[in-house]
Amino acid sequence: MMTRLKASLLAFAVLAASAGFAVAQEADQPKPPEQNWSFHGVFGRFDQAQLQRGFQVYREVCSNCHRLSIPFRTLEDQDGPGYSEAQVKALAATYQVTNDEPNDQGKIFQRPGTPADTFPPPDAFPNDQAAAAALGKAPPDMWLLAKSIKYERGFPWFITDVFTGYQEDGTDLIYGVLTGYTHKDDPQWNLYYPGHRIAMPMPLQDGAVKYTDGTPDTVQNYAKDVAAFLTWAAEPTMMERKRIGFRAIVFLIVLSVLMYLVKKRIWADAH
Numbered sequence: 315m316m317t318r319l320k321a322s323l324l325a326f327a328v329l330a331a332s333a334g335f336a337v338a339q340e341a342d343q344p345k346p347p348e349q350n351w352s353f354h355g356v357f358g359r360f361d362q363a364q365l366q367r368g369f370q371v372y373r374e375v376c377s378n379c380h381r382l383s384i385p386f387r388t389l390e391d392q393d394g395p396g397y398s399e400a401q402v403k404a405l406a407a408t409y410q411v412t413n414d415e416p417n418d419q420g421k422i423f424q425r426p427g428t429p430a431d432t433f434p435p436p437d438a439f440p441n442d443q444a445a446a447a448a449l450g451k452a453p454p455d456m457w458l459l460a461k462s463i464k465y466e467r468g469f470p471w472f473i474t475d476v477f478t479g480y481q482e483d484g485t486d487l488i489y490g491v492l493t494g495y496t497h498k499d500d501p502q503w504n505l506y507y508p509g510h511r512i513a514m515p516m517p518l519q520d521g522a523v524k525y526t527d528g529t530p531d532t533v534q535n536y537a538k539d540v541a542a543f544l545t546w547a548a549e550p551t552m553m554e555r556k557r558i559g560f561r562a563i564v565f566l567i568v569l570s571v572l573m574y575l576v577k578k579r580i581w582a583d584a585h
């Protein structure tokens with residue numbers, strides 16, 4: 315009896331200490347606030363209008379520095395931004411891309427993009443070295459950004475996340491960084507960037523992008539929309555994965571019921 319009490323007390327002490335540790339860590343590196351994402355959970359879906367607004371923010375602001383290594387054609391994804399073939403063709407043609415093969419004179423040449431081409435690097439920064447020389451650090455390629463950046467969830471979240479299906483840590487962190495420039499006099503101080511000093515100067519201002527669907531032109535909305543867009547870009551097959559996951563669960567439930575009935579039947583005969 316006594317040892318059991320001691321064990322419980324010990325377990326409690328360990329839990330309390332790790333919680334305290336997590337809190338101490340947070341004080342230095344706050345967690346970005348969790349947003350309500352339309353694509354959260356098993357039934358979550360991308361919001362097409364939001365992805366289109368997010369792409370607009372990427373195109374008008376982020377693409378000045380960040381590369382996005384996806385083919386134009388992916389923007390036709392019906393689970394994603396869902397642009398028409400004609401829209402994507404017209405969009406691709408507004409970019410100049412480097413042809414894979416040299417011309418008859420052996421010269422590498424530029425031509426207008428086609429849907430099969432990948433977004434070219436920003437005009438100002440043809441490569442990472444050029445960007446790092448100008449900005450102090452090279453801006454990461456945005457293709458996988460939403461999956462590659464993470465923050466410490468800490469105790470007890472890393473346990474509860476398994477049950478709530480929380481997977482939007484990269485998305486929340488992008489939103490957090492974009493809205494985390496809270497020192498008005500210092501455009502490179504960021505609440506959610508490790509160490510608080512970020513090489514990216516505050517990229518968004520209210521009104522900088524003109525939405526055409528009536529969504530207010532605020533930093534919060536730009537940040538939310540572009541974070542959603544980048545989440546889709548990093549995992550365009552997310553909807554498919556969720557559909558398959560859901561079917562697998564339904565299948566397992568049906569299978570369990572059948573097995574139960576079979577078992578009952580077999581044992582009924584045995585009696």
Ligand code: HEC
Binds near residue numbers: 371376453463488540
């Ligand atoms: C003026 C150039 C510039 C613009 C415009 C810009 N960025 Fe950046 N961005 C950078 C640089 C440079 C870094 C690397 C910062 C660092 O690691 O200190 C960066 C880093 C980031 C990070 C942090 C990645 C990490 O490692 O945690 C995110 C998120 C990000 N950018 C998103 C965006 C989004 C979204 C936009 C458009 C709304 C945007 N950026 C516009 C230059 C830019």
